[in-house]
Amino acid sequence: MSKFRSHFWFVVPAVLLMIVILIVPIFVAGIFSFTDYNLGSPDFRWIGWKNYEALTKYSSYKKMFSASLTYVVIVVPFSVLLGLGAALLISSLRFGGEIYKTVFFLPVMATLLAMAIAWEFTLDPIVGLVNKLLSEGCNTNWFYQLITGSWLGFNPAENWYGNACADRMPNWLGNKKYALGAISFIGVWQAFGFNMVLYLAGLTSIPRDLYKAAEMDGAKSSWERFKLVTWPMLGPTHVFVITITSIRSFQVFDTVEALTRGGPSKSTYMMVYAMFEKGVKQNLVGIGSSLTIIFLLFVLVLTLTQVYFVNRRVHYS
């Protein structure tokens, strides 16, 4: 009997905490999403689906969904492909690979909030290095032609860079045309090193013999060998990297809160920030909770898709 009791005490604290900290909150959010509850008022009313209807009705939430999706649609492919590209280049180097690996992994490690502020200053219209270099590039012929595309016969006046040179450089984070792009850029900057490491691990697990076999089968160029061996053999890594990056991009918060607060004109108003703004700052718990539930559903769908793909692979291999 004493044995049973000791087992009991090994498991009970963890189980209790799981229930109180992880499971109960989901139900709390689910319940509050059907109410007009707010902190401070003694009671609340049931208002049915009104919070969810509000999410479909108001333009600020429409902007929120479109900003979140746009962010994911930009960050996922770029950071996945850059991660894969970096991994392929690094693994095929004769020397110096470790240095690049270290450098590309730095953004994953560094406190994102601090680096977001550093990016803000780098992209600043007055003290920023980026705009300074770009405006110097206006007077450097080859650079100007390259960016405006005038070397291919495009008209510089129809191009953002041509216009920027004629007028002034854009305010990346302050202009609603560019803000979401700039935030996405920081997202890619931060995420691709992580993907690179996962792809490097995936690459080392591909048996060398397969490349020899492919070569004997007539895959002479390295591109053909990539198509025939590397890409399909990385299948599990692709699934993993893509879902992880999508889930993480859905959770973007630090850069939005510190740099744009969802603006200008809601162009960077993304889900987790909206959850924080509505639910915590403005004390609109009902709306915040309904956002929480929608967010949870998005993430669950992504995770279950991953599980599905991973399981299917295991069965067929």
Added chain:
Amino acid sequence: MNHQSKWFSEIIKHFILILGAVVVILPFYLMLSFSFKSPSEIQSISGGFFGSQELMLDRRCVKEGKPEEECTMLPIVYNYKAAFEEAPLLRYLLNGVIVTVSIFAIQILIALPCAYALAKLNFLGKNIVFGMVIFCLLIPVHAIALPLYLMLAKLGLTNTYAALVIPWTISVFGIFLMRQFFMTVPDDLINAARMDGMSEFSIIWKVMLPTAIPALLAFAIFSVVAHWNDYYWPRIVITGDRDLMTPPLGLRMFKSDMDGNEYGPMMAAATIIVTPLVVAFLLAQRRFIEGITLTGMK
């Protein structure tokens, strides 16, 4: 491929990677450079990386009525001095250490016994508990933040260390990871310890824990990096009380208090916050990469 074209492709690869590295390093370069330079050099984008380090006058110091020679200093000294004096940076760093260390300690205290029980003991409801762990792995932290905040607010716990630590005391990921590791420990080892009269409790800490050091280290890195860098949760539960702010939150407050032109001190503060982890990473790269890519499994 002949020798020459092999070298040519090697050079091309290095060229592309260096270009990428420049973009990756750019904000780090700017952060360090701003933390060295004087306000006027920052405004005019001059002075290169380190600035000319001409002596400058600290206006705030003069306003306090101190003599001018006491207030004249190198820009680099001015920036780092302001970072520590304007924002209570030491306090933020101390809070960061308190919070990350207590989170990790409690996580281990709770997760290890549970992982051991799940891996090596038989008890009623074992499968249910493991099922719960797997289910909880699916829950993203951002989704429980708002209800947790409401629960803590109802208990009057916002603006306390407890609020910063409590939500992270349970790491289902830690339980899962340690369970997988414990499964690989041979039963003979545990049986021998039992024969020696060890209690199950001391088996966990004296037999299992030492064998699990590599996994534990990876988890430690994962946990410490995540919570040192975390901004979302502290931003929600700490509202106004500076003495409780963690480094990222403190930096954010520093930014909103500044009149907007104090780039130097702000970047000095950012440098100090980023440095500990970056240095640790450079010293133990492989372990860090291992530890952080663990998040991938989450």
